[in-house]
Structures are given as C-alpha cells and as structure tokens.
Amino acid sequence: MEIVEERLRGLLMRGLDADAAAYQRFLKELSAHLRAFLRRRLAQRPDEVEDLVQETLLAVHNQRHTYRPEMPVTAWAHAIARYKLIDWLRSHAVKEGRNDPLDDADELFATSDSEAAEARRDLGQLLRTLPDKQRLPIEYVKLEGLSVVETARLTGLSESAVKVGVHRGLKALAAKIRGMS
C-alpha cells in the first residue's frame, strides 16, 4: 500500500505539473485498480464495470484540482471511487451485492486488473452531441491519438483553442453522463 501510494503520488504530482506522460501512467495504473475494485463490487453487473471505470476516471480528471499534496493520493482516489460507486448504485436502485463497508482505501489498491472490457455506453456517441469547438479537438486527439500541435494544424484551431476545447468538452461529457443517470 505504501509503495502504491508513493508511486501514484509521484506520478500524479508530476502530472499536475504538466508532465502528460506521467499523468497518463497515473491514470492507467489507477484504472487497473478501479477495474478490479468495481468488478468485485459489481459482481452481478459485469457489463457496467467498464462504464463506471471510465466515468470515475473522468471524475478524477475533472476534479484533480481538489487534490492537496498533504493528502494521500490513495485516500483521495478511493473517496472519488466510493462516491461514484454509491452514486451509481443509488441512481440504478441496485441493492449492493456485498454489504461490507466501503471505507477502506486498501480495498481499492490491493488488487488491479488491466484487462479492459468493452464499455457499454459509448462515450463516442455522447461526444457527437457536443458543439464542434469541443467535439473536433477531442475526436482528433482521441481517435487518431494525435498531439495537440497536430490537432491544431489539422483543425485550423489555435493550440490553446484545442486545449480549451478538450478541457470544456471533458466537463460537458461528465455533465451529460450525469444527466443520463
């Protein structure tokens, strides 16, 4: 647990300092922990797991300004995962299969699972409902795996407009997911 904490903290701190590669590794590791945690917690609804992994990653990203360096990253991420899981269970009126308390951050970080399943809800579909200014930068960056510079060249937008578009688009996407549940 302490090793996980140290590594994740290192990656996140560098990520918040605009090191995109470190941030990507942080999200990747976190997604594996989230997946294992949610597969266990949603054992009766395996199809929903990957959707919730994605929704939680989006929340972690959109709420990264709420992280304080004096807090353990594991406690912070666990609180977000716990909130997202409870929110999901409530809005789907599902009685949780397991009744053990959700208060232990160790449970999230004790296991990991990097075998992603197909997401059921297609974020790409939701993406198409966003205005062009947000949709285009996101689609280029996502589908083609292009960099911001390349996306700016192809769309004719400025680099900062691409970044603003991605940023606002991600917030809008989270709001749309919320609106669906």
Add this chain to the structure above:
Amino acid sequence: MKTDELIHLLATDDRPVQPVAIERRFAVASAVGIAGAGGLMLALFGLRPDLLATMALPMFWGKLVFAAALAAAGLALLRRMARPGMPLGLAALWLAVPPLVLWAMALGALWQVPATERVPLILGSTWRTCPFNIALLSVPAFVGGFWALKGAAPTRLAWAGAGAGLLAGALGALVYALHCPEMATPFLAVWYLAGMAIPTALGAVLGPRLLRW
C-alpha cells in the same frame, strides 16, 4: 470509446490546475454574500439609528465576533468537505465553540435575573422577525456557497449543503447585527441560531439535489 483512448484524451488536457481554486471560490462567495446581504439590509431594514453609540458597547462587538467566528469555522470545514477523502480534523469541533460560549453566557445572564424577567430577556422585542430576517440576508451567500461547491467535489452532499447553509446563515447574521436592536445574550442564543438553522436545513435538503458531480 476504449478506456485507453479516454486516458490518452484526459492526459492531453494538461492545463495547469490551481490548487487553491476551492479556497478562492469560497472567498468570492463570502465577499459576494456579505456585499449582497449588506445591500439587502440597507434596502429593507436600514442600519440601527443608534449604531455609533452602540459601537461603544462590548455586546455589539460580541455579536459580530460570534457570527464571524462561526463563519470562519464554517469556511475551514467547507474547504475540507469540498475535497474527496480529506479528513475533517478539528474543523468540526471549532464549529461548536461559538454556540457553546454563547449558550454559557446566556445561561449566566438568565441566572442573574429574577424568574419573571427571564422570558422577556429571551424574547426581546423582535423575536418574531429576527430569524426570518437573518435567513433572508443569508440568500446571497447561500447561492454563492452552492456555486463554490459546484466547483468542487463534496462526497457527502447533504452535509456539504448544510455547511454552505450554515456559512450563509453566519454571514447573514453578521450583517443583520448592524440593524438588530437586541443586545441580550439569551436572545442571541436562541434567535440568531434559529435564523442560521433555516439556511442550514435548507442546504441539507438541497445539497443532494444540486451538488452531484
């Protein structure tokens, strides 16, 4: 969209984050709340006419200190409640201090007067309107506090909403004290707290409806 694609996408959104963004939003909310309450108070109630003379009395400042201390404790609590996984620490205990001190002073004051004077001391002359006036003046800070929380990630929505309501109530009381003619601690101990309880309860009800993220 595959999860790996999403992660790649999220990593390109590398605009620097502001680690004190939450504190800044609450500072804005409090400033707007106080200014809004001040405007409402002047338009609807007016300053108490003997304001300058009462500024010489310790109780005038006592009211302000009470409301300001509650607002400060509320802010300390909210900046923690706004962050997932952040322990509340001693912030919740500090919140209890101003009311406990006020209640102790009120009991002391009631103790010193004959039984027949106790009820008038509690009711003062404005008990019918005081709590509602405080609740009314808390509206701008209430809206501001919810706006600030919308920019954060509280995980206990009813509690966070109640916290924002309490902050708004304390700021409303702070401004109302400039109009309010009451000076007896037993009055304040009941009706000021009742006034703050209205936005607090409303916040607890609205939190789960408005603060989801």
